[in-house]
Amino acid sequence: MTAVSSLPLQRSRHSRFLEAWPPLTLVALAWVALMLVVALGADWLSPFHFSALDLRARLQPPVGFGGTWKHALGTDELGRDVLSRLIVSIRISVLIAFFGTLIAATLGTTLGFVAAHFRGRVEWLILMMIDFQASVPFLIVALAVLAFFGNSLVLFVALMGLNSWERYARIARGLTISANEQGYAGAIRQLGASSWRVYGIHVLPNIASTLIVSMTITFPETILLESGLSFLGLGVQPPLSSLGNMVGYGREYLTRASWILLFPSAVIILTTLSISIIGDWLRDRLDPTLR
Amino acid sequence: MIGYLAQRLLRALLTIFLVVTFAFFVLRLSGDPALLIMSVDAPPESIAAFRKSWGLDQPIWMQYLAYVVHALTGDLGNSMRDGRPAIQLVLERVPSTLAITLPAFALKIAIGVPAGIYAALRRNSFADRLTMLFSVAGFTMPSFVLALLLVLVFSVKLGWLPSSGSDGLANAILPIVTLGAAGAAILARFTRSAMLEVLGQPYIRAASAKGLSWRRVVTEHALPNAAIPTTTIIGFMVGTLIAGAVVVESVFAWPGIGRLLVVAVANRDLAVVQTILLLVAMTMVTSNIVVDLVYGWIDPRMRTAPK
Amino acid sequence: MSQPLLEASQLTRHYKVRRGGRLFGHAATLRAVDGVSFTLRPGRTLGLVGESGCGKTTTARLVLGLLPLTSGEMRLDGETLPKAGSTRWRELRRTVQMVYQDPLAALDRRIAVGRQVMEPLAIHGIGTSTVERRDKAMAILESVGLQAHHFVRYPHELSGGQRQRIVLARALILEPRLLVCDEPISALDVSIQAQVVNLLLDLQAKMGLAYLFISHDLRMVRQVSHEVAVMYLGRIVERGDPDRLFSAPTHPYTQALVSAIPVAARQRRQRLILKGDPPNPVNVPTGCAFHERCPIAVAHCRAETPLLRPLADGREVACHLAAASVGGL
Numbered sequence: 001m002t003a004v005s006s007l008p009l010q011r012s013r014h015s016r017f018l019e020a021w022p023p024l025t026l027v028a029l030a031w032v033a034l035m036l037v038v039a040l041g042a043d044w045l046s047p048f049h050f051s052a053l054d055l056r057a058r059l060q061p062p063v064g065f066g067g068t069w070k071h072a073l074g075t076d077e078l079g080r081d082v083l084s085r086l087i088v089s090i091r092i093s094v095l096i097a098f099f100g101t102l103i104a105a106t107l108g109t110t111l112g113f114v115a116a117h118f119r120g121r122v123e124w125l126i127l128m129m130i131d132f133q134a135s136v137p138f139l140i141v142a143l144a145v146l147a148f149f150g151n152s153l154v155l156f157v158a159l160m161g162l163n164s165w166e167r168y169a170r171i172a173r174g175l176t177i178s179a180n181e182q183g184y185a186g187a188i189r190q191l192g193a194s195s196w197r198v199y200g201i202h203v204l205p206n207i208a209s210t211l212i213v214s215m216t217i218t219f220p221e222t223i224l225l226e227s228g229l230s231f232l233g234l235g236v237q238p239p240l241s242s243l244g245n246m247v248g249y250g251r252e253y254l255t256r257a258s259w260i261l262l263f264p265s266a267v268i269i270l271t272t273l274s275i276s277i278i279g280d281w282l283r284d285r286l287d288p289t290l291r
Numbered sequence: 292m293i294g295y296l297a298q299r300l301l302r303a304l305l306t307i308f309l310v311v312t313f314a315f316f317v318l319r320l321s322g323d324p325a326l327l328i329m330s331v332d333a334p335p336e337s338i339a340a341f342r343k344s345w346g347l348d349q350p351i352w353m354q355y356l357a358y359v360v361h362a363l364t365g366d367l368g369n370s371m372r373d374g375r376p377a378i379q380l381v382l383e384r385v386p387s388t389l390a391i392t393l394p395a396f397a398l399k400i401a402i403g404v405p406a407g408i409y410a411a412l413r414r415n416s417f418a419d420r421l422t423m424l425f426s427v428a429g430f431t432m433p434s435f436v437l438a439l440l441l442v443l444v445f446s447v448k449l450g451w452l453p454s455s456g457s458d459g460l461a462n463a464i465l466p467i468v469t470l471g472a473a474g475a476a477i478l479a480r481f482t483r484s485a486m487l488e489v490l491g492q493p494y495i496r497a498a499s500a501k502g503l504s505w506r507r508v509v510t511e512h513a514l515p516n517a518a519i520p521t522t523t524i525i526g527f528m529v530g531t532l533i534a535g536a537v538v539v540e541s542v543f544a545w546p547g548i549g550r551l552l553v554v555a556v557a558n559r560d561l562a563v564v565q566t567i568l569l570l571v572a573m574t575m576v577t578s579n580i581v582v583d584l585v586y587g588w589i590d591p592r593m594r595t596a597p598k
Numbered sequence: 599m600s601q602p603l604l605e606a607s608q609l610t611r612h613y614k615v616r617r618g619g620r621l622f623g624h625a626a627t628l629r630a631v632d633g634v635s636f637t638l639r640p641g642r643t644l645g646l647v648g649e650s651g652c653g654k655t656t657t658a659r660l661v662l663g664l665l666p667l668t669s670g671e672m673r674l675d676g677e678t679l680p681k682a683g684s685t686r687w688r689e690l691r692r693t694v695q696m697v698y699q700d701p702l703a704a705l706d707r708r709i710a711v712g713r714q715v716m717e718p719l720a721i722h723g724i725g726t727s728t729v730e731r732r733d734k735a736m737a738i739l740e741s742v743g744l745q746a747h748h749f750v751r752y753p754h755e756l757s758g759g760q761r762q763r764i765v766l767a768r769a770l771i772l773e774p775r776l777l778v779c780d781e782p783i784s785a786l787d788v789s790i791q792a793q794v795v796n797l798l799l800d801l802q803a804k805m806g807l808a809y810l811f812i813s814h815d816l817r818m819v820r821q822v823s824h825e826v827a828v829m830y831l832g833r834i835v836e837r838g839d840p841d842r843l844f845s846a847p848t849h850p851y852t853q854a855l856v857s858a859i860p861v862a863a864r865q866r867r868q869r870l871i872l873k874g875d876p877p878n879p880v881n882v883p884t885g886c887a888f889h890e891r892c893p894i895a896v897a898h899c900r901a902e903t904p905l906l907r908p909l910a911d912g913r914e915v916a917c918h919l920a921a922a923s924v925g926g927l
Contacts, residue, residue: 136572137571140534140567143537191769192691192722193688195683197721202709220431228433244433251542265433265436269436272431
């Protein structure tokens with residue numbers, strides 16, 4: 001009797017769990033968590049130093065394709081362990097994308113607030129910058145800047161941060177203007193609150209979910225941009241290694257040792273895909289108005 | 292309408308002017324082109340001669356003015372590598388780029404739009420999910436990865452198609468497919484959501500409720516309305532044709548503008564990079580204007596002048 | 599008679615707009631508020647009525663100092679209202695507060711309403727401890743007719759009337775002397791409207807509040823106001839005692855408004871239906887702004903703008919023909 005009656009309850013609890021946490025989303029979350037662990041623990045996780053040469057074991061295939069467990073994902077043309085390089089590349093790519101996204105979000109949101117707060121000429125100037133940003137594909141701008149300024153990691157990250165700031169600026173400006181004109185922000189200001197209180201305590205938490213959803217869009221974009229530039233040899237420079245330049249250098253061994261580029265390619269796709277899935281899920285959960 | 296168009300054109304010109312200015316200053320501030328382009332052990336007098344011949348000994352604002360004046364007359368400087376006019380170098384690559392981007396563009400529309408409409412009409416069906424899966428995969432996959440995978444399968448394993456070069460028609464197939472697939476994925480997703488948005492509107496329910504057949508509801512009410520945002524996104528895709536080709540042309544060694552850009556950037560060939568930036572900006576700006584005009588034409592709400 | 603709390607003299611707010619395209623259109627002026635004057639004494643209510651777009655809300659925003667004046671002057675206790683956002687302006691928020699049309703929009707959806715009621719105290723540094731502020735907020739909640747358990751609720755969990763009470767509580771916790779109510783009841787259910795209006799009247803009696811009460815609901819305005827001003831296209835066209843003004847309107851526009859009030863009993867009353875819409879405030883007609891829609895306009899009305907003139911019964915009206923038509927229809 002108890003077993004029978006508790007069954008539907010359990011099933012409904014089960015299905016409610018699946019509704020809140022779809023399996024695909026769980027997989028995506030797990031993958032992103034794994035990437036974060038790898039990025040943070042790269043030094044402990046990699047079996048070899050990422051640039052350690054083993055000239056006797058060059059172009060060794062991965063396990064299952066005639067390789068050994070010593071180099072589980074095989075080795076490259078210089079006998080460097082692909083797994084170790086992959087781990088370090090994940091760290092670099094994730095860090096660049098993370099800081100790039102963070103810079104873009106901070107910069108864009110701030111400029112959006114500034115535009116909405118001052119209106120008038122300041123707003124016009126910021127809108128002009130947004131237009132400008134949108135009128136030239138960023139890959140082209142980045143290419144030009146990187147090649148002519150040379151290429152340090154700091155500059156590169158800063159450049160990634162300039163990639164999608166205009167998306168945040170648009171969102172922050174739009175939501176802030178409406179909150180100021182007929183919403184809570186105007187009401188709080190009317191109570192005599194300082195701008196700091198209005199934006200920091202009220203507007204920012206209110207638009208945070210929309211901004212976070214936007215971050216799940218720009219994070220994969222940043223990874224793609226970084227890997228694209230690195231692939232062209234203009235992003236992360238050796239001896240450092242990122243997912244994009246692993247693919248780029250692995251390209252020459254496409255016919256003989258395709259594993260060199262297949263593993264980083266798979267990591268790029270799985271990571272961007274996972275974040276997109278998480279983004280869709282977050283959007284449904286946090287911000288049904290955004291659809 | 293005339294006023295609007297004039298305003299739009301003015302903003303477009305302003306944007307292009309900003310791009311030119313940005314390109315000029317960013318590139319010039321990055322370093323002395325003479326030192327970048329001459330070999331390290333070049334004698335100082337030849338460096339000085341180089342500077343003089345390129346006007347690099349002038350103050351930067353003089354160089355800028357000279358550049359703008361020349362640009363207005365169509366002279367965008369000469370390539371520092373082989374001395375030919377940059378504009379000529381760039382323009383002779385245009386047909387090559389168009390040869391792969393235009394078919395790719397047709398492919399995007401031919402696949403993306405019908406797929407998106409179909410997915411929306413069969414929402415949550417297996418076909419819908421499959422389309423969306425491909426679509427998500429299509430735009431989370433970097434184009435170079437897709438390109439290399441295609442090469443791996445069709446050139447390396449199957450040996451059907453050449454992996455690079457530009458000797459014949461066969462060479463163009465993989466670049467076209469690469470460019471087309473990514474665009475189709477984006478377009479399918481966008482069309483689907485535009486269509487779903489329209490299908491959720493009250494007038495669609497009203498049209499079905501008054502007894503119109505579903506086919507007519509879709510063709511007469513849903514499709515024309517979903518066409519409005521879809522046309523916009525297609526228009527914006529025109530603007531990104533060149534940028535999208537940069538990576539793909541590099542992978543396939545296709546001699547288009549994208550590849551020229553990468554080579555010019557690697558060679559620090561200022562004039563060529565500036566010319567390509569200008570060309571890209573002009574394509575983007577022009578396509579945005581065209582999108583706006585088309586928008587006004589297909590969306591009756593825009594036709595009557597508001598306010 | 600007590601000192602006026604609020605003196606508005608010749609409040610004017612114009613907007614520069616461009617007609618016909620932003621670039622080649624000619625500059626024009628939108629006269630949102632065009633020379634509005636009134637005074638408000640402590641404990642009194644001024645009702646402001648008119649069609650939408652007549653400048654009521656702009657007037658409210660000018661009174662609050664949320665919009666800069668094009669010309670004219672606002673005095674609060676004899677002090678000219680400083681620029682919005684300045685320190686002094688923020689201090690003056692303790693004197694003047696506002697109640698909004700849409701209470702849900704005026705509240706922060708992510709913060710429990712009790713904390714929002716407490717927030718003005720933190721903003722103005724009133725009270726030393728959270729406990730003290732909390733007690734004060736609780737007391738105010740009670741005085742607007744809410745209970746302690748509402749303190750931890752979120753705006754979307756409350757009904758429209760309760761939300762409006764929260765907005766009121768948040769304004770009242772600063773112990774203001776003037777409350778600007780911009781359509782405070784029009785977003786509420788009819789059954790709730792009376793409750794909120796009664797609450798406003800109680801609070802006025804208890805706390806000596808002055809209200810600037812903006813509404814298009816003439817019956818509510820009549821019920822709460824000590825004085826009523828009728829606005830048309832940015833100007834006051836008639837002003838006076840609510841009972842007299844509504845029972846015997848003199849300005850043709852007021853007559854039309856009053857005749858549109860639905861009446862319960864079948865009275866024999868002619869409905870005046872105005873021709874057309876209010877003109878665009880960018881193209882205000884010359885002379886009397888109302889002449890195009892006025893049923894009794896004469897040639898003179900087109901030529902000269904009528905000024906507010908006092909009538910024998912103490913009210914003021916801006917109509918060339920008002921003196922002749924006293925007594926109504």
